[in-house]
Amino acid sequence: MRANPHRRTAEQIYLFVQHLGRRLRDVDRDLGVSPTRFSALAGLAFEGPGNVGDLAAFERVSRPSMTRLVRDMERDGLVLRLPDPDDGRGVRVRITEKGRALVEAVRARKIALVEVHLRGLEPQALTAIGSSFAALDELAEPREETDA
Amino acid sequence: MRANPHRRTAEQIYLFVQHLGRRLRDVDRDLGVSPTRFSALAGLAFEGPGNVGDLAAFERVSRPSMTRLVRDMERDGLVLRLPDPDDGRGVRVRITEKGRALVEAVRARKIALVEVHLRGLEPQALTAIGSSFAALDELAEPREETDA
DNA sequence: CCGATTTGATTAGTGATGCTAACTATATTA
DNA sequence: TAATATAGTTAGCATCACTAATCAAATCGG
Numbered sequence: 001m002r003a004n005p006h007r008r009t010a011e012q013i014y015l016f017v018q019h020l021g022r023r024l025r026d027v028d029r030d031l032g033v034s035p036t037r038f039s040a041l042a043g044l045a046f047e048g049p050g051n052v053g054d055l056a057a058f059e060r061v062s063r064p065s066m067t068r069l070v071r072d073m074e075r076d077g078l079v080l081r082l083p084d085p086d087d088g089r090g091v092r093v094r095i096t097e098k099g100r101a102l103v104e105a106v107r108a109r110k111i112a113l114v115e116v117h118l119r120g121l122e123p124q125a126l127t128a129i130g131s132s133f134a135a136l137d138e139l140a141e142p143r144e145e146t147d148a
Numbered sequence: 149m150r151a152n153p154h155r156r157t158a159e160q161i162y163l164f165v166q167h168l169g170r171r172l173r174d175v176d177r178d179l180g181v182s183p184t185r186f187s188a189l190a191g192l193a194f195e196g197p198g199n200v201g202d203l204a205a206f207e208r209v210s211r212p213s214m215t216r217l218v219r220d221m222e223r224d225g226l227v228l229r230l231p232d233p234d235d236g237r238g239v240r241v242r243i244t245e246k247g248r249a250l251v252e253a254v255r256a257r258k259i260a261l262v263e264v265h266l267r268g269l270e271p272q273a274l275t276a277i278g279s280s281f282a283a284l285d286e287l288a289e290p291r292e293e294t295d296a
Numbered sequence: 297c298c299g300a301t302t303t304g305a306t307t308a309g310t311g312a313t314g315c316t317a318a319c320t321a322t323a324t325t326a
Numbered sequence: 327t328a329a330t331a332t333a334g335t336t337a338g339c340a341t342c343a344c345t346a347a348t349c350a351a352a353t354c355g356g
Binding site: 034036061062064065068069072087088089090 | 312313314315316320321322323
C-alpha cells in the first residue's frame with residue numbers, strides 16, 4: 001500500500017482537507033452562518049443573481065430546500081426575491097449588500113486563517129505550494145462550481 | 149491585495165479545500181453515513197475507545213448530541229456501549245468490526261477519489277505536492293485531532 | 297462520615313435543514 | 327386549444343444540532 005506514491009500523496013491531501021475543512025467550518029459557525037447558507041450566498045455573490053431552480057442545482061440541494069433557504073435568507077435581509085422578467089413563474093434571487101458583506105467577512109476570515117499557517121515558510125516553498133494547489137483545484141473542480 | 153504572496157497562496161488553498169471538501173462529503177452520503185457520524189467513528193477507530201464526554205469534546209459537539217449519536221450508532225451495530233470500570237457514571241464507547249469496516253470503506257473511497265486527480269502528474273510534481281501537504285497538515289492540526 | 301457540590305450521561309423540547317409528494321400557476325407543444 | 331411540462335411553493339417527515347432540566351455517581355468540606 002505504501003509502495004504507491006500516488007496513493008500516499010492522496011492520503012496526505014485527504015488528511016489535510018479533512019483537518020483544514022473542519023477549521024473552516026468553525027468559521028462559518030463563529031460568524032453565525034450555516035455552511036449551506038454561506039455556500040449559496042457565496043454563489044450569488046460570485047456568479048450573480050439566479051433563479052431558485054438554478055441555485056438548487058448549483059448547490060446540489062432539492063428545489064424545496066432552496067425555496068426555504070431563500071425565504072429565510074430574505075427574512076434576514078441577505079437576499080432579495082424578484083420576479084423573473086422572462087418567465088412569469090420564475091423568481092430571481094439577488095444578493096443584498098448585507099449579504100455580500102457577510103460573504104466577504106467569512107471569506108476574509110477563512111483566508112486569514114489559512115494565511116497564518118503560511119507564516120514562516122520560505123518564499124520558494126510558498127510559490128511551490130501555490131502552484132501545486134492551483135493545479136489540483138483545476139482537477140478538483142472541472143465544472144464552473146465557484147462556490148466562494 | 150494581490151501583492152501579498154502569502155494571501156494569494158492562502159486563497160488558492162482555501163478554494164481547493166472548499167471544493168475538494170464538498171466532493172469528500174458527497175462520499176459520506178453515497179456510503180450512507182453522515183459527516184458527523186463518520187468523523188466520530190473515525191475518531192474511535194484511530195484513537196481507541198472513549199467516554200461520551202470525551203468524544204463530544206473531541207468532535208466539538210454537545211454531550212447530548214454525542215449521547216444520541218452513540219445511541220443511534222449502537223442501534224446500527226457500529227459501536228458498543230460499555231460501563232466505564234473506573235467511573236460508575238461513565239459510558240465507554242468502543243467501535244465494532246462493522247464500524248471499523250465502514251470507516252475503512254469510506255476512507256478508501258475518499259483517498260481513491262483524490263488519487264484520481266493525481267493521475268498524469270509527473271513524479272517530481274507528485275513528491276513536491278506530497279511534502280507541501282505534509283508540512284501544511286502539521287500546521288493545520290497542531291493538536292492530536294486525528295479524525296481519520 | 298455525611299450533606300453539598302460537581303460531574304457524566306440522559307431525556308425533553310426547539311430550531312435548522314435535508315428530503316419526497318402533492319399542489320398552483322405559467323409556458324410550451326401537439 | 328387541450329395536454330403536457332416546468333418553476334416554485336406548501337405540507338409532512340426524518341435527521342441532527344442546540345439548551346435546559348433531570349438523575350445518578352463521585353468528590354469535597356466540615
